[in-house]
Amino acid sequence: MTIGIYDSGLGGLSVWRELCSRIRAPFVYFGDTAHLPYGDKSPDQLLEYFNGSLAFLQSRGCRTIVVACNTTSSVVLPRLKHLVQLPVVGMLEGVSQAAAAAGKRRIGVLATEATVRSGVYARTLEEALPGAEVLMQSAPELVPLVEAGEIAGPKVRAALLRYLDPLLTQGIEALLLGCTHYSFLAEPIGELVGGEISVIDPAPAVASRVQEAWADGEGGKGTDEFWVSAAPERFRATAELILGEKLPPVRLRPWGEEGS
Numbered sequence: 001m002t003i004g005i006y007d008s009g010l011g012g013l014s015v016w017r018e019l020c021s022r023i024r025a026p027f028v029y030f031g032d033t034a035h036l037p038y039g040d041k042s043p044d045q046l047l048e049y050f051n052g053s054l055a056f057l058q059s060r061g062c063r064t065i066v067v068a069c070n071t072t073s074s075v076v077l078p079r080l081k082h083l084v085q086l087p088v089v090g091m092l093e094g095v096s097q098a099a100a101a102a103g104k105r106r107i108g109v110l111a112t113e114a115t116v117r118s119g120v121y122a123r124t125l126e127e128a129l130p131g132a133e134v135l136m137q138s139a140p141e142l143v144p145l146v147e148a149g150e151i152a153g154p155k156v157r158a159a160l161l162r163y164l165d166p167l168l169t170q171g172i173e174a175l176l177l178g179c180t181h182y183s184f185l186a187e188p189i190g191e192l193v194g195g196e197i198s199v200i201d202p203a204p205a206v207a208s209r210v211q212e213a214w215a216d217g218e219g220g221k222g223t224d225e226f227w228v229s230a231a232p233e234r235f236r237a238t239a240e241l242i243l244g245e246k247l248p249p250v251r252l253r254p255w256g257e258e259g260s
Helices: 013-020 043-059 070-075 077-083 092-102 113-118 120-128 142-147 154-168 180-193 203-217 232-243
Strands: 002-007 027-031 062-067 088-090 106-111 133-138 174-178 198-200 225-228 250-252
Touching: 002 013, 002 043, 013 027, 013 180, 013 203, 013 232, 027 043, 043 062, 043 070, 043 077, 062 203, 070 077, 070 106, 070 113, 070 120, 077 088, 088 092, 088 203, 092 120, 092 174, 092 198, 092 203, 106 113, 106 120, 106 154, 113 120, 113 133, 120 133, 120 174, 133 154, 142 154, 142 180, 154 180, 174 180, 180 198, 225 232, 232 250
Parallel strands: 002 027, 002 062, 027 225, 062 088, 106 133, 106 174, 174 198, 225 250
Antiparallel strands: none
16 A cells, blocks of 8 residues: 655655655655745645645555645644544654653744644643643744755854744753754754754654554555656755655646646
8 A cells, every 4th residue: 555745845755754764665745846835824725735635645546644744734634634534644643752752841843834823733742741831933934945955054054043042042951843844954953952952853753653553554665656736856856965865756746637
């Protein structure tokens, strides 16, 4: 069986990478690059994008869907997940597990504007870790930087400092990466926050949850597919740059087109 992975763009590749290290199964990756960034979109827009992307992944034979997008996981899935007949795993499934493993009580969360507005991450962490203090910080410049292939350098450092400083001055003990794009900025983030602050990436915990659910259905690896809704060659070039590995050809599925 095939696992579908959905994100607004490149960020979900951090989850795909984790899944590949755990599960022998074919993956179909869909990046909705025509609409990125998702952080400034309304809940209704995000719902429309998810429904269309889900239909496409189903048309490619996917029987499990991984929503490797924190914005969609926090804004759309709480409204819709119970209506989707396929197994769906979102990023929230790994947030509590990863935060609990870190054992910290004052947690900063770096996320998109839509994720921060939803309040879902704060509620999830506060419920999972009673007594913990959760401090949210939106970081709208980071996704465009990663999508441009900029994961290091002065521009990245300056943007990170703007968003990290308010959290650091409040004495956070851990920093949760609340967007899959931010996984590709883990190195400069770690340098800026220092060794005493834990940097929490939920992607490995999410991949572990999918692995547990997939244990009985695991089969041959097969061939992975990569699709986007705009600019496939740019996506492939930037993906190879930030992953440090070659990808197969990335195919175009224009937004609104049915099936494959």
